[in-house]
Amino acid sequence: MTLKSVVILVFIQFLPNFSTAQILIPMDEDGQSDHLKSYGLVYEAITLGYDCHWLLNYRGGSFVILNGDQEIIKKALIKGVSYEVASANALVALISDLQSPANNTNSLPLEKVPEIAVYSPSGKQPWDDAVTLVLTYAEIPFTTIYDQEIINGDLQLFDWLHLHHEDFTGQYGKFYNTYRDAAWYINQKSSYESAARLMGYNKVSKQ
Template identity: 50%
Template sequence: MVLRKLSILFLLLCATTVARASTILIPMDDKQSDHLKAYGIAYWVLSNEIDAWWLLNYRGGSFAFTHSRAFERECLTRGVKYEVIPDAQFNAILAEIADPERNMDAMKLEKAPKIAVYTPEFNFREGSKVQPWDDAVTLVLTYAEIPYETVYDDEVLKDRLAEFDWLHLHHEDFTGQHGRFYRSFHTADWYRRQVDYLEETAARNGFEKVSQLKLAVVKKVREFVGGGGFMFAMCSATDSYDIALAADGVDICAPYYDGDAIDPNAQEKLDFSRTFAFENFKLQRNPLEYEFSDIDHNPRNVSQDQDYFTLFEYSAKWDPVPTMLTQNHNKTVKGFMGQTTAFRKSTIKSSVLILGENKPADEARYLHGNFGEGFFSFYAGHDPADYRHLVNDPETDLSLHPNSPGYRLILNNILFPAAKKKKRKT
């Protein structure tokens, strides 16, 4: 890796006069052949200690960086469309972006964030070494060739999160109710192994219950975010995370999950001041229902052919963070389901930004907020390229969806921590 970096730097120093006076522009509008791999190129450039530009709202949120033959070859190898433009033309683009009348901004990207994915590494699926569902973030990171490390309960409790800039949580149940899969899957081999593994992990770390283990993990994640980290969550990791925080010290697990009864006054004992995004929600008291609370907008009166959500348009110069997180070549994104499919707006705190919504259905799909010195994003649904992904369905092949607007939102969050911090103008 060190030799590869040195060779790239050498190529940059030894480039021709034309190359030195040139910029590579990666367009992110409809002309881009592979939007997802384009993020991987931007990350790769940063990992070679070369700064890049993220041109917010310019041609779908394009990327730009100093021209080199090595970077050009990488774009060709990965099938990413690019343009080599003279520096004078790039400076004209920057001048256009700087125009106060244009809703654009140029964001400097300086450092490739170190990424952690919270995921187990034990055998869930019969005959394999993976869970019985895929994870949209690990799928797109792998496809875009962006490196990441995996952590789970043991690593989190040993304070390994301090090694990372960015943490992803996906189809996880932080309430200790094993995903509420009991009714449908309690006899399945993968479910029994999941329960056994988590109970062993809890005991190994000094906890009597899985719910206590997960609460300790949730608190470590809260420390990570409060100290300046970035947490991105999808599907059931969104609402179950906040429910666990609100229920600190309250037993909300039925005997199916922890061997003893639910606190009959659990609802009244919830403390919403502890949560990141949600408040005033009602717990689902039926322990066999595949639902945690009324945060999830269920039932939904939305048919599959009309299930879309719209991204908000923010002022790039005044609100660069939400602008970065909503960069896309389409502002209308096809919806997709999950254990947590959409957020009921009445349960969202007023301090939290709604980045994407299905307005006719009065539901939010994509949220962002601050906690302490850090940030979090909650993205509802399981797989942006698979409308109704079921347990034991095969993994999504992202080579069939290289221009997915839904997957682009995940990658926006990946690059967000690389941005040079600007003072907020409001």
């Protein structure tokens, strides 16, 4: 167990034992220590049924959990996410103010998490795909799909699709000029062409 883990566990033991708390998850540069983990925390909170709101154009797009409790604070501490405890009256007043037509802000209730798919080829290295790296780090669940799943009609299973940073010209990506004679690149090219033929296409670019 790392020293950081020990410190967090000790701190958790001395948290106030309240049943509910109104929690602000700041997303501005100065207020948040881990922005990506913050998204994962809010995603998990929505999944668990907490009353979450997204404060648009307020402190970098902060989040509010109106019925937070000690458990969600523990999760924030473990993830290294900065949070602020505020009174219910203060946050309700803030949300009301953000919804005023006089301000370029708003409050959006977050009631359902999206089913996320990432369009990304098999066999890629983790560092090849920033989207899957970010979602994995943030602990936001996702499903990786590629051409066969799309042909099968699986897109209808998802609410949100992230596209892998792919070259759709059929030239097999940005590494063609430099690595086209490398063994790994030749194998990848062969794999893509075989997959295209299995789906009834004579060229990768026709998929």
